[in-house]
Amino acid sequence: MIEEQNDILDSRIKLHDRHRFEIKLDMDLHDSARSSYEVETYFFVPRALNIGPHNYTKDNFYNSSQRYIRFSTPKIGLGKLCDPALKSSPLNRVRQDLSKILSGGNSAALTAAICDELRLLGCIIRGEIRDYVKIFVEGLASYAAAEPAGRRKMFVGEGLDNFFADMKNLETALLSLRGEISGPAVPLKVRETAAFFDEYVSLLLEEYLTLLLEALRANTAARTRFESVEKEAVSIVTAQSLYRQTMKYPSVLTPGSTNEVLIYRRGVLKKFMSGVLYLKAEFSEWETLTQVVFGLAAGAAMLFAVLVTLFFQSRYAMNSLPFVMALVVSYVFKDRIKDWLKMLFSKNMTRWISDRKINIIDPVSGGCIGLLKEAVTFIGGRSLPADISRLRNIDNITSIDGEGKPERVFKYKKEIVLYPGKIIKHHERRRGLNDIMRFNIRELTAQADDSFVDYPYVDTVTGEIKAAACSRVYHLNLVLKYAYLDRQARPVINYERIRIVLNKDGIVRLEEVKLV
Incomplete structure (x- = not known):
């Protein structure tokens, strides 16, 4: 994972799978x-991949990207979750609302509140265990018993x-909570949500403690x-699989099988739990300023056609061949002028116009809590800002390195x-939001050459001619520019430079380029 920690805007760029990378902004x-x-992201695409405005449109870009907008997972320590005095703990809120239901105060709102708190509790537990295990794994990687205790990595040991x-x-x-929820007086939806939560936490413990064991060994x-x-970690991990078998949960590993049910079930549980954090995104392709600008382009093209028609009408009869030819030519050029002006405006006015707008809707209040505007366009070398070029x-x-690496540039x-x-x-x-974008590079590599090429050489010992299979890769370079106001309302600009090494089969690796 490549991370950049800023003041109120944090970014993380990581490989999601073979064909997708993820850019996550924490606000x-x-x-x-x-x-x-x-946020401006400049994509420097090798010309060898034959990507340009003629075959890679805005629709291609947006179809290759997935967007998620969600609340950040609240930070509550594992120990504090069980503290009865902590009113913000989802565990305590579930118990309070459950007590009301068991006292005869059942209602749809109360049921929904308990289910939401259980899902939020699952997200918090996952986040805390994940972060702790990450720290331990990093510490164990460099742990040495001979080092003084003060020089060892934090959190290893105590x-x-x-x-x-x-x-x-x-x-x-x-x-204890599981016993309270299992009663017949508890609504079915709460019991089913609790079962999902129970299975989810069991999988979390098994997955993350296995990673911890791997690092420890x-x-x-x-x-x-x-x-x-x-020994304690082994005991917990092995108990989880047996527990899910006993509870007849579907997420049980079966050695020797494809285990598609396990992976599918894990995905279902994760989406169900994290769904409590996701916000509703309403996409709008209609941007007033954008439509006005494009309308002006259409009007200018129509004006050209009308002027040509009036000019030839004053000199030739309407049923004459020159007049008919003039009408045809004006019609052809009218459409070309309109498309050219639209492309020109899109290329040079991305500061003021956008391709689409996304309203961010809070599912609780139903109100709009923000908006997101997007625009993508190819830019020429002369239009590239000096800071980005540097x-x-x-x-x-x-x-002269650049002459050997010709590229096309588009900006998102x-x-x-x-x-x-x-x-x-x-x-x-x-109190925080995550904007997550996953980008698929399949369309960028559609015309890439084969991933391996035979390279002939002469063996220095035997003198024989041999062939070595060499990897052929391409470098997709990204420059990201972040601009925002800090807590003191002062403008802040940060940059990131990422190199994505890829081939015809997908992404090989991500590399961070140090900005020195």
């Missing part, structure tokens, strides 16, 4: 009536003990030092406007 809300962020202690307390609390010194931790060429070895611009006051009014714990 921290602060008390203001309106906050805005601008941190592991505290982590497992918190998980035990959480397990006890969830076991890869370091001999750490494995010797934390033998008791290893960052693109920052890793060139010589001044995104403007995000949020209304924090509207969000904070209805949400106590959800």
